[in-house]
Amino acid sequence: MAVSNRLKNQHLLWRAGFGPMAENAADMDTISQKDLWALLLKTSSKKPEKINVAQNLVDGLFKGVQDVSRMQKPELTNDQKKMIREQSRDDIKNLNIRWLEEMINNEAQLREKMSLFWHGHFATRVINSYFQQELLQTIRENALGNFKDLLHEVSKSPSMLSFLNNQQNRKKKPNENFAREVMELFTLGRGNYTEHDVKEAARAFTGWGFNFKGEFEFRTMQHDDDSKTVLGKTGNFNGDDVLDILLAQQQTAKFITQKIYRYLVNEQVDEAHVQWLSKRFYDSGYEIKNLLEDIFTSSWFYEEKNIGVKIKSPVELIAGIRRLLPMELENDQSQLLFQKVLGQILFFPPNVAGWPGGKNWIDSSSLMIRLRLPQILSANDILDIVPKTDDDLQGGMMEMASKKMKEVTRGGTGKIDWVMVAKIFEAVPREKLLQKISDTVLQSKSRVTDTVLEKYLNKENRENYTKSAIINLMSTPEYQLC
Amino acid sequence: MLIKRKEFLQVGSLASAAFMMPKFLKAFEQPQMVPPGNKVTVILQLSGGNDGLNTVIPVRNDIYYKGRPGLGIARDKALLVTDEAGLNPALETFKSLFDDGSLGILNSVGYPNPDRSHFRSMDIWQSASASNEYITTGWIGRYLDAQCKGCDKPTQAVELDDVLSLALKGEESKGLAFKDPKRLFETSNGKYFKDINTDHHNGEEAVDYLYKTMSETISSADYIYQQSRLHPSAETYPSTELGKDLKTIASLIFSDINTKVYYVSLGSFDTHVNQENQQKRLFTELNDAVKAFVSDLKKNNRFNDVLITTFSEFGRRVAQNASGGTDHGTANNMFFISGALKKKGVLNAMPDLADLNEGDLKYQVDFKNVYATMLRQWLGADDTAILGKKFDYLDFI
Structure with a gap:
């Protein structure tokens, strides 16, 4: 064929x-x-506009309570810390939703798609909204640029430095976390370096940290100035040198x-x-x-x-539906709940290795919710589930989900602009309509046969026919693929 | 013979099966009819990092009382189980189970290079990985892979929740998550889904995988719902989430379902602030639900076949913090409840509070030894294949 x-x-x-x-x-x-x-x-050629959620620098700064507590800063009371933590969580929710909006509505599709890739590649999970916002911007600016620049910049971002504990990486007391992951996950992959390389590289990254303002800072006093040997190269390396050695491979x-x-x-x-x-x-x-x-x-x-053989990630699924079906969501926060129950919350990767993807997205629960999602968005179904509240960073993220479930599920529906959707097919004769809709919605070779599908279509008029065809086709295993 | 007949009746549609079931057959649906010996385990995840030191209290330890001037539980308040250990006052049922010889307490369980982040440490416990490796499957999921090779319904492990935990995700098979068998049945048995499922024939690998999952979900949901109605529990449970979940589990245990692992969580135990009330509230929920559950199991002669295990992703710091709470720690205790424990009581030494690592307990038992023991000695599975390595067995079961 x-x-x-x-x-x-x-x-x-x-x-x-x-x-x-x-x-x-x-x-x-x-x-x-x-x-x-x-x-x-x-x-995608223009520099992306920054998504600002942390109200101002100071705001953002004080938000990383866990990081703050390690810095020499004016003492904050527990209430202040709590308030700041909650503010930061709210900011990250906004960052999540606003970035998702970019994926759906921004013409820079290629840039956002690659940014999502790098977001999973350089996976960090920190509570500080300012750090997250800055790292996202670094990623979006360099998503189509040069990987060397991207690697150097990400490695110096407070988000990464704090997530992989490089702030605690000091001369004579090295912390190997970043040095290990930069080799295992960001550049070489497992099996292409030795434990000795990790130890030596960690020494090169000693002194890399950040200051109160959320800026990279090289603390020379904490840097190990002696000679190191990494991947066969010997010298008095600093962190940048090691990154270059990795890139030379x-x-x-x-x-x-x-x-x-x-x-x-x-x-x-x-x-x-x-x-x-x-x-x-x-x-x-x-x-x-x-x-x-x-x-x-x-x-x-x-x-x-x-073609049509890749399982869409939850974010791709949500964005894809919303691109083909322009809609106004009653409550855009419901998208956080969808991300949660489908297993991919932006800014909350499962660990530093990012989302494993592929078949890993699919289990009984997530698949059934995926199949019902188009119905939920088009107001034919409600999402009547309560995800567990996790602790740590997600706790705040999802408290909305568990406490105000009713509002959220009601808000899960959207007002779809069916007039615009109908325009896609306005030139298509009736007898070819179902075929055309199917070819527009689905990428997979496998298709639900027309006779089965026809049973579920609303034949009152062309508009309802189109609506029901799209929603039904999106509620299939085939639609999970692209 | 009778069991076969019952299976035959189950093949029909639900309504007709219930309708057709003659009275005399119903009379045989007594608990003793369920064949004993089908060992199952109920894993109770205490999410958020339960404070183990206020769960099993070292009542003779000065360091404990010194570190917790406000939070420490006095010796005369604790439910003493040995000369040096007492249980949290909210855990009365656990005390009775202890006196009964049906409770095992394993202290200082953890892993090398502990991680104090909830999600990472939970990942480590659920995937049974080392602290510096990232595994995308869970230990029960891999058990399921082994049990469900070529089977049509992955119901050997289920989770009482709306979202499936990593623990139950295998490479090929994934457990089922549901809160209520009826709702599971209703949402997965839409006519449309059944129709397109029947309509699907072979396609590419990915689409077949999706249809296989959908098909398994539909038939599992059907099976679970039927089973849950066979011998519904008659016990009164507290109307808490955990109470409802354990009641659902009991009803399934009394049926002929092939489920071996039940997974359920309770939380949040992340008690940085105002710990006393929060832990007490959660322990009361735990205590009351377990009380009803054990009584139910005993009445139905299944207490010897069920092992209830509790764990948390980490314990908490020995010293209390300034907000009437405790911060993230490391090693923690686990409870084992069953009528068939080989060893009971306090299974090993109380934690050594004089030998800490930056204020935190040092682990003495790797949790993977516990997993290996449960997999091999209770579930009869190949623990080495599932855990990727040989871990010595403990002797409590």
Whole structure:
């Protein structure tokens, strides 16, 4: 079966972004992939506007109570600390929702899609909203730039420094947490370095920390100035030197390329493609945009075996629905609850390794909620569940969810702009309508057969027919794939 | 023969099965009919980091009282179980279980290089990983993988919750999470889902995986709901969340369901502030629910087949903080409740408060030894395969 032009375009939009939107879904039959790719690049070329949630610098600063307590600062009372912690949690909720809005509505789809990748790659989980906001901006600014810059900047961000305890990494009392993860998770991958490399690298990162203002600070007094040997290189290295040593390894390019390939192309890695891509990525000096261009302009990317075979992450699922079905949510905080019950809350990765993805997204509960989500959003169903309240950082995140469940579930519904949705299909004759809707909504080869589907469609009029077809098609296992 | 007949009746639709069930058959649905010997375990997760030192109180330890001038529980208030240990006053049932020989207390359980973050430490407990490795499956999930190879319903492990915990996620199989068997049945048995499920034939791997999960959910939900109605518990439980959950579990235990692991959580025990009241409230909920549950199990002759295990992601700092609470700590105690304990009472030494690591207890028993023991000695599973390594067994079961 030949892959249709529409399917290829939608494939590109789902992988390089968050799927087709109501405004452009009708054009997917005619545009070429080359032109669409050029458009994706162009719309992501501007520097992203910062999402500011921490009201001002001081506000943000005082929010990281746990970090604050370790710094020499004016003593805060417990009530103040509590207040600050709660404020920070609220800020992070806002940051979450506002970034999600960007993924849905911002034309810079490619940038936001890659930012989500780096957000999972450089996974941090800290309570300080200012730190989180700053790291997100670093990621969004560099998402399509150079991986070297990104790695250096992230490594110096207070968010990462505090999450991986580098603030406590001192001469003669090294803390190896960051040094280990930077090798295992951010650059080389397990098995490509020794315990000795970790120990030595940790010494190079001694003295890397941040000050009250949330700025990187190199504390020379705490830095170990003696010679270190990392991956066969010996010298009086500092943290930047070690990062460069890691970047000089071809393995780093391979590790990153492979992870990006799994994120954008297929969970099943094609070794030959990754080999080719990673060499070019390395030779380009880690230009992310070049790597993406290599992927999205290759013919193999559009092969049938790569289309409709990836399980959408919860964020991709929510964003995808909301792109095709423009809607006004009664309560946008309900999206936090959806993220929670589906297993992906932005800014709360499960651990420093990020979200494992793939089949890991799916279990009985999460799948049934996924299948009901379109019904919930279109007000045909309510989400009557209460997730456990976790402690730590999530506790505050979800207290809304457990305490005010009723409001939230009621607010879970949205007002969908069906007029705009109907426009996608206005030129389609009735006898081809179901096929067209199906081809617009689904990427998978497998489809629910028309005869089964027809039983559940509202045939009163064209509008209701379209509505019920879309909602039913979105409530299938097939829709979980892109 | 009778069991077979009952299975036959269950094949039909629910309404007709209930309708068709003759009175004389119902008469056989007595508790003694359930074959004993089907060992199951109920894992009770005390979320948030329960303060172990105010759970099992070292009543002869000066360091304890010195570190907790306000929070320490006086010797004469504690429910003494040995000369040096007393239980929290809210845990009366646990005291009776102790006197009964049905309670085991294991002190100082933890792991090397403890992490004091809730979510990370919970991850470590649930995945049974070392503190510097990241495993995306849980230990019960991997047990499920082994039990449910090629099976059509992964009901060997279930969680009483709306969201499934990492602990129950395997590589291939994942446990089922539900609060109420009826609601599970209703939400997964929509006609549309059943229709598209029947309609689906083989496709690519990913889509097949999704349909397989949906199909398993539908049939498991059906099975669980049917089973939950076979021998509904007649015991009165407290109307708390935990009370309801344990009642659901009891009803399932009395049925013929193949579930071996039940997972349920209670929280939050994160008592940085005003610990006394919060812990007391949660312990009262725990105590009353367990009391009804054990009584129920005993009446139905199943107490010897059930092992209730409690754990928390960490204990708390020895010294109290300035807000009438305690901060995150490390090693902690675990409770084991069953009518069939081989060793009972306080199973090992009380924690050594004179030998601390930055104010926190040093662990003496790795929790993975406990898991290995439960997997091998109680559930008859291959613990080495599930935990990826051989851990010595303890001798309490």
